[in-house]
Every structure is written in C-alpha cells, then in structure tokens.
Amino acid sequence: MSNKSVAKLFACLILGICARIPAIAQTADSTLDRAEAKVVPSPVLGPVDDENYYAITARPVLRHHLMLPSPASADPGRPRLKPKLRVATEARPDAVKTGTGIVYTCASNVPASTCNYLNTTVAGYYNNIFTNANANIYIQFGTTGLGASDGFINLVHYTPYVTALTNKAVKSSIQASALSAINTYATPAYGTQNIMGISVSLGTALGFTGLIGINAAETASCTPYTSGCYNEVITVADAASQANGGFSLYYDDQGGTEAANQYDFYAVVQHETDEVLGTSSCISTQNSSGLIDECDGPVTGSNGIPSTVDLLRYSSPGKLALDTTPSTTAGQYYSFDGGVHYGIYGDGTSGATEKVYNTLDNGDDFADYISSSPDCGSNQAVQDAEGCPGEDAGLTILNDGQSEITILNTDGFDIPEAAISSPTPGSTLSGSSATFTWSAVPGATDYWVYVGTTGVGSSNIFLNSSAITATSQAVTGLPTSGTIYVRVYSFVGGSWTSIDFTYTGGSSGSTISLSPASLTFASTTVGSTTAAQLVTIKNTGTAALTLTSETITGTNATSFIKSATTCTTSLAAAASCTVSVEFKPAAAGALTASLSVADNATGSPQTVTLTGTGTTLAVTLSPTSLAFASTPVGSTTAAQLVTIKNTGTAAVTLTSETITGTNASSFLKSATTCTTSLAAAASCTVSVEFKPAAAGALTASLSVADNATGSPQTVTLTGTGTAASSVTLTPTSIAFPAQIINTVSDAQVVTVKNAGTTTVTISSIALGGANGPSFLELNNCGATLAASASCSIYVAFDPTTAAAKTATLSVTDNATGSPQTVTLTGTGVAAPSVKLSTTSLTFATQKSGTTSAAQMVTLTNSGTAVITLTSITLTGTNPTSLRHWIPADQRWPPQQAAQSTWPLSPLRWELLRPS
Numbered sequence: 001m002s003n004k005s006v007a008k009l010f011a012c013l014i015l016g017i018c019a020r021i022p023a024i025a026q027t028a029d030s031t032l033d034r035a036e037a038k039v040v041p042s043p044v045l046g047p048v049d050d051e052n053y054y055a056i057t058a059r060p061v062l063r064h065h066l067m068l069p070s071p072a073s074a075d076p077g078r079p080r081l082k083p084k085l086r087v088a089t090e091a092r093p094d095a096v097k098t099g100t101g102i103v104y105t106c107a108s109n110v111p112a113s114t115c116n117y118l119n120t121t122v123a124g125y126y127n128n129i130f131t132n133a134n135a136n137i138y139i140q141f142g143t144t145g146l147g148a149s150d151g152f153i154n155l156v157h158y159t160p161y162v163t164a165l166t167n168k169a170v171k172s173s174i175q176a177s178a179l180s181a182i183n184t185y186a187t188p189a190y191g192t193q194n195i196m197g198i199s200v201s202l203g204t205a206l207g208f209t210g211l212i213g214i215n216a217a218e219t220a221s222c223t224p225y226t227s228g229c230y231n232e233v234i235t236v237a238d239a240a241s242q243a244n245g246g247f248s249l250y251y252d253d254q255g256g257t258e259a260a261n262q263y264d265f266y267a268v269v270q271h272e273t274d275e276v277l278g279t280s281s282c283i284s285t286q287n288s289s290g291l292i293d294e295c296d297g298p299v300t301g302s303n304g305i306p307s308t309v310d311l312l313r314y315s316s317p318g319k320l321a322l323d324t325t326p327s328t329t330a331g332q333y334y335s336f337d338g339g340v341h342y343g344i345y346g347d348g349t350s351g352a353t354e355k356v357y358n359t360l361d362n363g364d365d366f367a368d369y370i371s372s373s374p375d376c377g378s379n380q381a382v383q384d385a386e387g388c389p390g391e392d393a394g395l396t397i398l399n400d401g402q403s404e405i406t407i408l409n410t411d412g413f414d415i416p417e418a419a420i421s422s423p424t425p426g427s428t429l430s431g432s433s434a435t436f437t438w439s440a441v442p443g444a445t446d447y448w449v450y451v452g453t454t455g456v457g458s459s460n461i462f463l464n465s466s467a468i469t470a471t472s473q474a475v476t477g478l479p480t481s482g483t484i485y486v487r488v489y490s491f492v493g494g495s496w497t498s499i500d501f502t503y504t505g506g507s508s509g510s511t512i513s514l515s516p517a518s519l520t521f522a523s524t525t526v527g528s529t530t531a532a533q534l535v536t537i538k539n540t541g542t543a544a545l546t547l548t549s550e551t552i553t554g555t556n557a558t559s560f561i562k563s564a565t566t567c568t569t570s571l572a573a574a575a576s577c578t579v580s581v582e583f584k585p586a587a588a589g590a591l592t593a594s595l596s597v598a599d600n601a602t603g604s605p606q607t608v609t610l611t612g613t614g615t616t617l618a619v620t621l622s623p624t625s626l627a628f629a630s631t632p633v634g635s636t637t638a639a640q641l642v643t644i645k646n647t648g649t650a651a652v653t654l655t656s657e658t659i660t661g662t663n664a665s666s667f668l669k670s671a672t673t674c675t676t677s678l679a680a681a682a683s684c685t686v687s688v689e690f691k692p693a694a695a696g697a698l699t700a701s702l703s704v705a706d707n708a709t710g711s712p713q714t715v716t717l718t719g720t721g722t723a724a725s726s727v728t729l730t731p732t733s734i735a736f737p738a739q740i741i742n743t744v745s746d747a748q749v750v751t752v753k754n755a756g757t758t759t760v761t762i763s764s765i766a767l768g769g770a771n772g773p774s775f776l777e778l779n780n781c782g783a784t785l786a787a788s789a790s791c792s793i794y795v796a797f798d799p800t801t802a803a804a805k806t807a808t809l810s811v812t813d814n815a816t817g818s819p820q821t822v823t824l825t826g827t828g829v830a831a832p833s834v835k836l837s838t839t840s841l842t843f844a845t846q847k848s849g850t851t852s853a854a855q856m857v858t859l860t861n862s863g864t865a866v867i868t869l870t871s872i873t874l875t876g877t878n879p880t881s882l883r884h885w886i887p888a889d890q891r892w893p894p895q896q897a898a899q900s901t902w903p904l905s906p907l908r909w910e911l912l913r914p915s
Helices: 006-014 112-129 158-166 173-182 200-205 239-245 265-277 308-312 402-411
Strands: 032-037 061-068 102-106 135-142 147-157 195-198 232-237 248-250 262-264 313-316 420-422 433-438 444-452 472-476 483-492 495-504 512-515 518-520 533-539 545-553 560-565 576-583 589-599 606-615 619-622 625-627 640-646 652-660 667-672 683-690 696-706 713-722 727-730 733-735 748-754 760-768 775-779 790-797 804-813 820-829 834-836 855-861 882-885 905-911
Touching: 061 265, 102 112, 112 265, 135 265, 147 158, 147 200, 147 265, 158 173, 158 195, 173 308, 173 402, 173 495, 195 308, 200 265, 232 239, 232 265, 248 265, 262 265, 265 402, 308 402, 433 444, 433 483, 444 472, 512 589, 512 606, 533 545, 545 560, 545 576, 560 589, 576 589, 576 606, 619 696, 619 713, 640 652, 652 667, 652 683, 667 696, 683 696, 683 713, 727 804, 727 820, 760 775, 775 804, 790 804, 790 820
Parallel strands: 102 135, 135 232, 248 262, 518 606, 625 713, 733 820
Antiparallel strands: 032 061, 061 147, 147 195, 147 232, 420 433, 433 472, 444 483, 483 495, 512 533, 533 576, 545 589, 560 576, 589 606, 619 640, 640 683, 652 696, 667 683, 696 713, 727 748, 748 790, 760 804, 775 790, 804 820, 834 855, 855 905, 882 905
C-alpha cells in the first residue's frame, strides 16, 4: 500500500508548505490509498522537553486515509488485487475481550450481526496477536471510495519514543533489531523539530499521555477511551458509493464465493484498522522520477516529520527513504538492520530489478514494498496483503497481511513472547550442556529454538528439526567460552515471533554419572503404583559436587514419582547417592518422562529416561437396564441378553455375574458365555429371564463383579408380575344328534369366560382331534378378553361319512390350564330311503255316491335315518273321488300328532263314492 504520510500533513498544515506536495495518481493494478488534510493547521509549536512523555500541545490535525477499489487488470490471467481477511488460526483464551483491546462501535446503518462479527472474528484477530493494542473504532457506511479512516494525528518527540522502545522490559527480536537500526543514525537526519506523528493506540501502549481522539461526527477532538470518543472513524462504501465504483461488498460470515468485482467488507475494515493502529507512511513511490520524500521540513531539501513506520523505511541498502538525497531506486522496504542485507528476488529476476526485501526465515530483513506502482512487474505492495499474485512464491509471510502485523510489532505493539527463565539470561553457563526453560505463552501452540555462536539468531549449535510444544529444550555441545546466542520462537495467532538471549560459555570442574541411563517400568493399571526403582548418582570428579535438585520432568512427568532420595545438596568426590522412582500412570498408553538432576557439573542437568505403559481396566455393560413385559406369576419370559465388554487396555478378571436386589427370585440368569477372564476389547453375554414370583412391579439387578474400576457394575432389571388368569369353557362337551351326512346341524354355543382379574390374551381357537374337519367353528372372541368378560364360540356338526365322530375344540391363551378344551361327538347317518308297497291301486267299478272297500298302500322307511313327511295328498284328474287316512291302530300317540316326522307308518286308501 502507498499510504501518504501523516508527516506530509504536518508539512502542509503546520509548517506551511502545502504547495510542495505533489499530486496523487491512481495506479492501474493496485488499491490506492490517499492521505488528505481536513483541518486548518495550528500556530508554530512551542519549546518542549524531549523527555516529556506528553503529546505536543498544538491545534489537532485530522488524518484522512482513503482506499479506492483497484481496477481490473489488463492481463486477463491476473486477478484484481484485493485486501485479504486475516483470522487467528489459534486463539488465546483472552483474545476476544470486552471493553479492552480492539473494540468496534457500529453506527445504526451497520447490521447487528455484522457488528458482532467485527467484535469477535476481526477484533479477535488483533486481540489474539497483540497484548497491548487498544482502540475504540467507530464503523459506518457512507460516501467514500472503498473505505476510509479519519482521526486526529498526535505529535510526540522522537527521543521519548525511542526511549520507550529501549526501556521495554522484554523486547521481541524484531523490536530489538529495529531499535538497534534506529540508533545507527543521528536524530538530525529528521530535521531540527525532533518531532514525529504517532497513533493514539501506539502512543497509549508506549505510555504517552495527553493524546486526542475524535467523535463520531468527526467534528471535535476528545479524550481517548472515554464515552463517545474514538481513536478513528472508519467509513466503508455505502450502496451509492458501491454503485458509483462498479463493485459490491462481500461478507465473509455469510458464506458463498467472493466475486471478481466484490471486496470483503471485513478485509476493508481490517486494512483500515491497521492504519488506525499506525501503519501510515509519508513515503511515496508514485512518481515517474523515483522516490519522493513527502515529509520535507520548512527548508527545501531538509527532512520533515516522520511517522513511526518511516523510521525504518529504506530506499536502498544503507539509504534511508527520508535521507536528504534519497535513492531513486524503484521501490523501498522496511528494514531491521539499516538496510544492509539483500534477500531473495521477488519476481525471480536479478540485477537492476532486484527486490531488496528479505524474510525472517532466511535470517535477513523482513521487508515491505510500499506501492504497486507503476505495475506489478516492477514495484510490489505487500503491506496490506494486496501484492502481486504469483510473484512472491516462497515468501510465505508476504501477501497475507502478516507484514503489517510485523511492522506494528516493530513499532511498539507487543506480541506474546517466550521469555527464558532458566538459566538466567546473561549468565555464564556451566559446562557443555544446558536446559533452557521459558514461560508458557498464552495461546501459543508451538515453539522453536535456535542456539548458535555466530551472531544473533544463529543456529550452528542447535536447531529444532520441527516445532515443539514443551516449554524447555535441552541443548548439548555448548562451548565453554565465548558468547552463546539463544532465540526462542513462539507461534501465536497464526504468526511466529521471537526473543533473543545471550549467555557466556563456562566450564565446570565437576563430573557426574547417572546409572542406569534409563528406567523401564512394567505395564501398570492407571492409578496403581509400582515398586520403586533406583537411580544412582555418582560424583566421578575430583571435587565436591553441588546438587541443586532431582526432579521429574517431561511430557508425562505426573505419571512418575520421586518417592525417596539419599542425596543432599553436596556430593563428595567419588561418593554416590540414590533416587527412588516409582511409576503411577495418570493415563493409559505409553508414558515417558525424565529424572533430571541439576548440579554444577558439566552437562547439567543430567537425565535418566523414564518409560512405562499405563493400562486401564474398564468394563461396560449394555444395555444398562432390561425391562420385561408384564408376565403372569409363575410364567417365564424369553431371555434377554446383557453384553459385558472390556473397554480397557488389559485383561479383566470376572468374578461373578449374579442376580441381586429386592426381587432377585423373580429373575433368572439362564445362560452365560463369560469365563473368569475377559481380554481387552473382548465381549461376552449373560442371558436373563423373568419369572415373577408374585404379582406387582418387581425389580432386581444383574451384578457383575470383576477387578475393573467401578466393580461391581450393574444392570437394572424390571418387570411386572400379573395374577394368574383363569378361563372357563361352558359346556365342556357337546353331543350332536345323528346328522345326515353332508348336511350341517344346528349350531351349539360354547361360552368362554375370563374368571380371573387380569386381561387374558387369546392366541388361537381351533378344532382338532380325530374328526376335527367334521365340525365347524365360528366365534366373536377377540385377541384379548378382559377380566370377568365372556365371548361365544358357535360349533356345528357337518359329517361327510356315516359313522360316529369325535373332535376337540381348543382355546389357547395365557391363562392357567391353557389350552382349555370342549369334547365334541356326533354320528353321521346316510340319507333316508322310502319304499311303497305298490305303485298303483285299481278299484272295481263303483256306483256313484257309494264308497268302495279300502285298499292298503304300505310306506316303508328302508333307510337308517328318520324320515320327515311333508305331506300326503291326492292329486290327479279326479282327486275328490278318493280319500285317505291312517288307521287308528297305526297312528302316533296324540302328543306326537303335531310332529312332522314319523317312523314306518302304513297308509290306507279308500275309494270315495263316485260323484
């Protein structure tokens, strides 16, 4: 980014040289930032004390920073340059703060959900990176290019600013290197004013007072961090500005894909937040003649008032960008060592187009090109993550916005650092080995250690092969004289930062041996303690040895115990003492630690490796409860299974599986596949049945006794015993009268009654026995029969052969005595056969009106069944001339006269008188 400097405003508004400020031109391939003045300047500054940490009293000057959307590239293969949203990959617990750190206050035209995302994800990024960055920022939509920030700049003296950096108790490697570079040039290089511009946030972090902020209306100054006072106001393009600029805004929290003509709203705010914190510069490269110093003072050719980032701007190696005669080399960079070193090439070229920017990774500078003018092929902008795609391959820290964070760290904002606590920094080491221990950094996920003798940041003695998570590192091969450089990196919030420490090599006249060199403990159940093993410490030197401590250290230190020791603080030459170590695993798995012996011998601390495996004995039962259906007293249900599984890492001893509890006698362990031992990850089963011994709700438990944690484990057993049901059938037998074969008798009724107190479940009603098919059954009984209720079964006889028949009607249910039965009997008979004694009668001629003598016709039942006589009638041409009757001696008794069936009966026919 090519941000016009705060100092340019000083020159224009305070020092009265506005005519010398060159015009600002927009480039073709990058987002353009502009700085503009909005307030009339104050009178000339009065004398102040250089050591006074107070902002200079003067009429405030309003800084206006404008970012315009970059136009589409002429190269169709090159995407439009855009700010990139940065988020913390690993958050510190205190990253998202309330009322401190970076806080966004939103205008009414900013949705609440957007404001919330600003105060969590965006603010959380800064609060995760920095420990002392505070800013209250007002966010609004309004008329602008892409985004803008406005706020009052604050003037302070250069000397107290450098003093504030110098007096930091703990400085990052970047801050220390930058401070060294700042002190390599004289203060007069920045003119006789000895003043500079600083942001409210950085000024507050460094202890300056008397700073001013701005209100939301941008009309008045105010006291920062009081109600209604903001560090700056950030304005993002409203709908009209977007339409005018031919772009739209993309919201990272709403998902979707960012289109070519969209800009991430949150990335715009983040870029402007960098400006609010203090990344503004007064250096310009947007001029065809080369670098332009826009911080000139009142005298032509003199140097003006820099912003904090301008103190380390270089136009070429060894040449300050603010120098009286700056280099005309295209591009400039940010340096930590006075611009001495060259780094890798940004675009793979060399010679005149060489890019003088370097990375921390290669041990040189981390540089920052300010602009992308005139095109991506020559000058590159990496400060705000815009950059030129494809030209910075290999520079993992560039083009991702990290450079701005690095600059802010350099200028005074603190990133959590890993400070070495032992050995004491600056002390003389004893012997050729040492363990460097540092304080844990909140939010840090990894550490890296460099140890060397060739200069700050060197690693010719030791360098981690990969990142570590421990907060200590043992190093051997240290020299016994000269300076030793130690650098500890910590990875916080997606970035690496480091602190450098120095020591002096020293020798020790004492030597020591530890035996054995390692202790291996047998596999042990978590929480159990093994027998102690001994480590012998022997003074192999010629002088008394001072023993400082014998401690358990390492990844699983809590799983090993120093249970006893015979050692004191001094060990005479050739003498020995012992340390007892026990293994009490705190977790399952392979566990390692070290017995560390600190002393004044060479190679201190000496260590003994401790290893052991923690095992767990754990059993799970599934399911954890069995519920049986309601069951009549004395009846047994089908079995249900309980699975016993060894979820630990060692074999479990099973002692027993028993039924216990209040109603244990109502439940049965009917089978089991378990033995006395259950291997790790293995399972076995226990079958449980329910046989209620009484009516009512019944409970018990299946109890599994073993040597696992939580023994005995139990499964709850529940079920309800119901009173025994009673079903009666009435009648218990039916004898059907003889029935002509292939005809159906009248139905007989069987009544089924539930004589019990609970509902009966009827499974089936069926005919069986020797001649079951000779009977028919129909019923109105359902699947259940309530207590005291009845239903009916209708049974008929339907013989198909002439013979005696027997069958059984069976009712199957859940009542006692099921199935209940009714005996059925009947005889099938052949169809009846009728025979007449004659088929004709002939009467003699008879005088009309007289009656002839009777002639007899005999009707004989020749079959085996009773005949039903429907009628005996005379028919034909002259039926009235005949009459018939049954002789009195062959008639049935009177009581049977109404019956329509008779046994064998002769009929007499008489000839009536002829008419």
